[in-house]
Amino acid sequence: MTNILSATPEGGFDLGHGMMMPDAAILRDGRVAADSFWSEARHAAERDAIYRRCWLYMVRAEDLPEPGDYVVRNVEICGVSVLIVRGKDDVLRAFHNVCRHRGMPVADGACGKAEAFRCPYHSWTFGLDGSLKAIPNQRRFPALDAGDLGLVPIAIDVFAGFVFINLDPQPGLSLKAFLGGIAPLLEATTLAPFTHRDSLSYDVAANWKAGLDPQYEGYHVGTVHALTIREISVTPANPFSEFRKMAFAGPHAAGWSQGNPSWRPRADRIVQSFAVQTMGALAGRVAGEGYPSAETPASLAIFPNFMIHPGAGGWFTQQHWPLTAQSHRWTAHYYYHAPVTASERLAIAQATAFGRDSGMEDFMVMARQQKGLASGATDSFYYGEAEMLPRHRAAVIRSVLNGAQANMRSAA
Structure with a gap:
């Protein structure tokens, strides 16, 4: 994986350069200004420096x-x-x-x-x-x-x-240069075998970065996702669902999850048990087509707002689009192998509904968090070391905004 440096003792981080070099202070202690999630001025700055300048x-x-x-x-x-x-x-x-x-x-x-x-x-x-x-x-x-x-x-x-x-009339970087070291991982995420797609979209009463945060870390899973993915993700050896490996390439990132290899659906959850068994059979019927390897990341984050989540039975992509300083639109696409039987169609519908329900658990938390941050009760919040992917993204955004401000001053 060219230019992808894993977060291991013998590795390091490819943190990019120039305006995409993450802010050192945020990387060091994880402290982020609370108004970055509600300030109208910050919203406008992100619009001009990120959404009008980056590849989307x-x-x-x-x-x-x-x-x-x-x-x-x-x-x-x-x-x-x-x-x-x-x-x-x-x-x-x-x-x-x-x-x-x-x-x-x-x-x-x-x-x-x-x-x-x-x-x-x-x-x-x-x-x-x-x-x-x-x-x-x-x-x-x-x-x-x-x-x-x-x-x-x-x-x-x-x-x-x-x-x-x-949207920049003269982009400062080509798409390939913008993707940089994350390109090999993106290139490996072939969606060709997955010809069936379900799509969802919801407007969420929270800043777009609040929407991305839960997708970037597993620290919240044990608390927030009791009804959906907790038992799939949490184990006694990994109680906070931490990534087993992380990688960074300029403004982009990837995380490899550990999951719960011993998880099986409970017998009393009849629909889920049926769906899991059927999806397994569907994936087995087309084994070898689009299967992720052990080195395929569970989450691939393309700056600023695009995420890909590979899986054996299908792939899930999502974006969090800013609407206002305190709201965003979540769009998601679920890609599956084409169903042949009624059982497979039902299993796919259940899988999409399961993804929707997991998202709803996040959305309810986001909306409450948004009110807390916007109340002015605190001037900052923190990303811990288990939340390194959102910490990295916050550091990149801070650096991009600082660079844009410096360019404006030099042009004045």
């Missing part, structure tokens, strides 16, 4: 298999609607979903298929390549050059089937 995961390339297939993704914190479409030349392109005439969105809905994009306001029409194709009553626009009025492009790139965009 949008969609899988196979979700747009044919020319004319498109998706619309909204980056709410930036007020941007992103249109991603596969052109007639088979190239994926991204544009601001905004007509150049009067600012109307040209594509509606979350996804679809189109020969062209016709604005619903005045029927200006744009090709799949973004070029302006038609202006009704064009003679009334004598000064306009249609060649200069195509949809505004957005930087886009694809790595291992994962489609990313960057």
Whole structure:
């Protein structure tokens, strides 16, 4: 794993460089300012320095298999609607979903298929390549050059089937450079065998970083997840569900969990027992296809808000998108082997519901935590050594914001 340095005595950390080098003070003691989870000024700073500058995961390339297939993704914190479409030349392109005439969105809905994009306001029409194709009553626009009025492009790139965009008109790093040492792990997360997908989305009354925190550590599992994953994750030898290994590559991170190898569903949980047995049979039927190895991380965190969780029976991806300083939207996709029987379909539905229930346990805690932090009762909080992944992320964010502030001062 090139440039992935494990947290072991003989290893170290690839902590990146420049603005992505984590803040040393936060890495050292884990202390984080409480207002970083509720301040409007901090929210705006993260918008400008992170979400308008970093590569952001949008969609899988196979979700747009044919020319004319498109998706619309909204980056709410930036007020941007992103249109991603596969052109007639088979190239994926991204544009601001905004007509150049009067600012109307040209594509509606979350996804679809189109020969062209016709604005619903005045029927200006744009090709799949973004070029302006038609202006009704064009003679009334004598000064306009249609060649200069195509949809505004957005930087886009694809790595291992994962489609990313960057809202910076001139990204400071290519996608490959941004991924850096985490790229080999991302490349290994093939989703090709998992052709069945379930999706969930919820708005959560908590800062986006509060949403990510529980995904980055197991310290809370024994307390919060009594009804779902506690017995799967906690053992007498590992009572706080700590990662057995962690790795860092610039702003990104990975964690290898230990789990509870002796766990079996309780006999009185009939639906869960049935689902686990059926999912095991489904995974066994396609053994060797997409199976993670012992060296596959349980959690792969791509800065700023994208996480991948591999598994033998399927893969789970999630993102936490900022809405306001004190709220965010959780989007999750569960990828499974295609079910053949009714039993397999039921087992997959139960697996997704189990993931939803585990998420809900986190969401309830997040909302209460958010109120506590926003009350002003404390000016800081702490990430312990068992919470090194969220500590690392907080340190990266602090460094990025410090760098952005320094650049603004030097430009003034």
